[in-house]
Amino acid sequence: MSEIGGSDLFVLEFGDILHYYTPYTTTLFVLALIFTGLAILSRPEGQVDIAFGGDAYYAKETAVSEMRFRRFMTIACGLATMGAMGSGDIFNFTLFASLVGITNVGIVAAVKSRHVLDAAYEYGIVAMVATLPLFGGAALILATTGTLSIPALAAGGFAVPPIGKALLALGVIGEGMAPFYAAKAEMFRAPGAPYVIMCSLSSLLIFLRVVEIAITI
Amino acid sequence: MLIITRISRFVSNFQNLVALFAGACIIISLAGILSLPLGFEEQQLYPKTLDPASSLYPYDRGGVPFGTTEVVVQYPENSPYAGYVTAYLTPLSQYLADHTHYLGTTIVAHPGGIIDEILYNTRGLDTVVETSILFAAFAIASYLFRREVK
């Protein structure tokens, strides 16, 4: 086994599920915490459309209820990301990743625009079918090793099948869509800057975390 | 046209995203079939033991109500009271267990039992996250629904 995260700084025990924080995951956790704080404090950007060929421009209004809903989803997304960073149990991690996926869809789905809703729907379908590789990978690891705890798996003595790790990584890609930045640009047309950034940040963080898990176990 | 241009054009259209992800999953499924057979670890947590004669079949894990019973948990030191919920039966389910042989079909729905032990106690955080997912999904649905109505 290889410890890329460093030694444990802090362990939180919830029965069979441990949350542990190594220097690596603590860094990611603090990043998620700072961004959640920023999302709570900041005000949404006001988008301005400029009419081509003239001096006219329109300011897009963001309704208060929409703003509040998207802020709620952003905070939920931040909390889910923080949970996923510390989780020391594979199945628990996959559940946090699913929560990140659904709140990401929620952040964009509140926008009243046909184009953005189309994109949100496609991402939602991907996030939904990504539960197969996620839970499938966790179940495969449970069946072949007899445990789900990451510290126990990292202690050695278990032969984790590579296909289980591959399924887990693919599932997290589906939930976070981290490599699909080209397609994700569609989301940035949605007004409301700090909230949309949270989508990208959370997917990046859970992707970094699953790499650490795949190497550690 | 360069091949890279074609690929990036395909990826940039979000209508193709589902097809792309499904294709990746097909490849992984094929890899999964090729990696068979996989060995099944016999030392599992929370193993199933079956006793068809018991009225709690297939959920009979032994123990008396308000006493403890043996449960194979990952970290026994974190759950000193593991086993109490497993052995507990409500008065109604105790009555059913004493008089019929079919409590096993409905015990999952009554408080107490091994499934409640796992869901509420030892792996309670899983259920907390799970209900939060339900909460978030429902918040999205009801927000969209109510905005339409107004």
Added chain:
Amino acid sequence: MIADYSIGLLVAFASAGVAFFALMRETDGLHRLLLTDLIEVVTLAFIALVGTDLAEALILPGLVVGVSELIALSEIYRVKEGYVRPPAAGLQIEVMESAPGILAAILVVYGIVLSGFSGGAVAGLGVIFYFLSRSHSERFELIETASGYSWVLWIVAFFVFMLLPEYWFFAVMLAGSAILVKVMAKMSLIGTMRGGPDV
């Protein structure tokens, strides 16, 4: 045992491949949403293959994640396609006037006896049926608030288990009844989601 597991995995991987192939070929939005169910079933098969009590307990979160994402996605689909109102005012059959009260009462009482998640589902089914057959004038937000508070009670029960394990009995009862109210409220809201003036 070892051979059995590998055969099961073979079937599960093959069905996953078929399901994803169907999803890849499908281009219609609604059909894609329906095909995701095919994939959810294979997910549950993967978990069920482990065959321990733990697997049985893990199926519940797996199922709930699929169902809740389905709720959110179908609402997004409805909004994006602009379907606003149901086409007709519902069925006008005599039995829909008399039966709902009795059936709903039986299902709710049985659900409360069962308690917990499945009890909530049974009781919620009764309430859905009642709201679907009758015209409703209840407060949408009120049910939502009840559901939110029961979620908090559920979290309280979790912390009792973690911090004060000697009160396990209190925590089991609290969790069982909180999740009953929560699931029932959520399901009954689905019954009211038909549009209409009073929601």
